[in-house]
Amino acid sequence: MRARTDGVSLDPICGKPVVEQDSASSEYKRRRYFFCSKRCKERFERRAERLRLQDLARMGALFSKAQVQWGVA
Incomplete structure (x- = not known):
């Protein structure tokens, strides 16, 4: 998911480097x-x-000045 410069990325499901x-x-x-x-x-x-919407929500939380609580909607 997150590309690295050395041709290795993280699997968006399990998080393993590939x-x-x-x-x-x-x-x-x-x-x-x-x-x-x-x-x-x-x-x-x-x-x-x-999964894409979860990533976008996390990114938005990084830039938010308010306290963000995670939970199930």
Whole structure:
């Protein structure tokens, strides 16, 4: 998910570092994601929009001056 400069990315499902050249990938909303296994790729494809919205909410919380509480809606 978060690309590094050395060709290694983090799997958005499990968080493991993966070498981009040797891993499965998927493109979603003009962004390429890399996965450690076929299982993680399939899970991402089933839940891509939900994961993307969670990432956007976390980014918004970083820039918010108010206290943010996480919970289930």
